[in-house]
Amino acid sequence: MNNFIENLPKAELHLHIEGSFEPSLMFKIAKRNNIEIPFKSVQEIEDAYKFSCLQDFLDIYYQGANVLQTEQDFYDLTYSYLQKCAAQNVRHTEIMFDPQTHTDRGILFETVINGISKACNAAKENFGVTSLLIMSYLRHLSEDDCFKTLEQSIPFKDKITAVGLDSSEKGNPPSKFAKVFEASVKEGYIPVAHAGEEGNADYVWEALDILKIKRIDHGNNSLQDAKLVQEIIKRDLALTVCPLSNTALQVVKDLKEHPLKKMLNLGLKVTINSDDPAFFGGQVNENYKQIQQALDLSKETLYQLAKNSFTYSFLDAETKNKYLAELETYYQNNK
Ligand code: HPA
Ligand code: ZN
Numbered sequence: 194m195n196n197f198i199e200n201l202p203k204a205e206l207h208l209h210i211e212g213s214f215e216p217s218l219m220f221k222i223a224k225r226n227n228i229e230i231p232f233k234s235v236q237e238i239e240d241a242y243k244f245s246c247l248q249d250f251l252d253i254y255y256q257g258a259n260v261l262q263t264e265q266d267f268y269d270l271t272y273s274y275l276q277k278c279a280a281q282n283v284r285h286t287e288i289m290f291d292p293q294t295h296t297d298r299g300i301l302f303e304t305v306i307n308g309i310s311k312a313c314n315a316a317k318e319n320f321g322v323t324s325l326l327i328m329s330y331l332r333h334l335s336e337d338d339c340f341k342t343l344e345q346s347i348p349f350k351d352k353i354t355a356v357g358l359d360s361s362e363k364g365n366p367p368s369k370f371a372k373v374f375e376a377s378v379k380e381g382y383i384p385v386a387h388a389g390e391e392g393n394a395d396y397v398w399e400a401l402d403i404l405k406i407k408r409i410d411h412g413n414n415s416l417q418d419a420k421l422v423q424e425i426i427k428r429d430l431a432l433t434v435c436p437l438s439n440t441a442l443q444v445v446k447d448l449k450e451h452p453l454k455k456m457l458n459l460g461l462k463v464t465i466n467s468d469d470p471a472f473f474g475g476q477v478n479e480n481y482k483q484i485q486q487a488l489d490l491s492k493e494t495l496y497q498l499a500k501n502s503f504t505y506s507f508l509d510a511e512t513k514n515k516y517l518a519e520l521e522t523y524y525q526n527n528k
Contacts, residue, residue: 197492197527198481202520204285204502205466205477207410207433210309211258211291212469213274223260230260242472247391247442248361250472258294267308275316281478284516285506289327289357292342293334302345310352325507327385329357330373332365339373350380354507357410358386367399374404383407383507389414390444394421408433408505413444416452422459431462431505436484437475438468448487464502496524
């Protein structure tokens with residue numbers, strides 16, 4: 194089964210590039226930039242990665258991102274993640290980045306976007322991995338602050354496909370960002386949002402009805418409301434589920450209790466993703482492997498999950514069909 198997963202062509206639709214920052218690379222970049230980090234060794238960093246909720250994690254995540262200073266740093270971070278994609282048969286990835294995490298400490302928007310997008314171009318050239326970018330607003334900040342980020346992004350619009358909403362969910366409902374999402378859509382960005390990770394079903398409703406999102410990041414708590422589940426199915430919105438993130442942040446107690454099978458049985462379009470792989474114990478293939486074991490998923494289900502990852506990506510129809518055809522051949526030859 195693990196072999197089937199490793200070779201399965203797939204896409205990753207929920208990945209924070211800052212959350213792919215491995216301790217070893219963090220040390221290397223900190224040293225290069227002469228920045229003190231509050232850890233003496235890779236082991237100390239790994240030991241600190243124990244969380245009891247989303248906020249615990251975010252505090253450490255923002256600390257790690259502080260060492261990123263130059264375009265080269267953002268390039269190295271992104272290229273390192275894309276190399277791992279190639280090794281895992283991830284054909285396509287939709288990468289979230291948090292500009293405010295960097296611009297709020299004096300790094301230019303262009304430093305961030307140029308480093309990330311140059312790495313994406315190089316990875317396409319060197320490994321054939323395609324990618325697109327999702328600019329995520331930090332929901333613990335004000336809507337005005339997000340408007341500034343939207344303005345800064347305009348000269349780089351051709352490099353950005355979608356806008357997202359992440360960071361501390363509770364107390365920061367989607368409705369707080371109604372205007373900036375409306376303006377973002379006017380600029381041509383596709384709206385997505387984290388919803389129903391720690392927040393309740395009413396946050397998912399707001400993300401649907403007010404932000405008009407085209408995909409739901411996490412969405413676990415949608416299951417609280419049968420009407421909402423029906424609405425998500427009616428609108429044909431996929432959920433980007435992140436199993437190891439869910440257990441690391443205690444959204445789900447144990448993988449054996451993960452609602453993924455229930456979601457599929459209800460007719461929800463689910464995809465498997467790593468969220469913040471450097472922090473949550475595994476890349477996307479590890480997420481597939483562990484959830485497969487915990488829920489005893491069949492090859493057919495794994496194929497369906499991979500199929501959803503391409504179908505619900507924001508790729509153009511031609512590229513999407515190319516990947517879907519490759520997946521189909523793989524499944525027919527390996528089922
Ligand atoms: N939830 C909210 N914000 C985040 C996450 C997450 O899982 N990862 C990085 N920022
Ligand atoms: Zn996330």
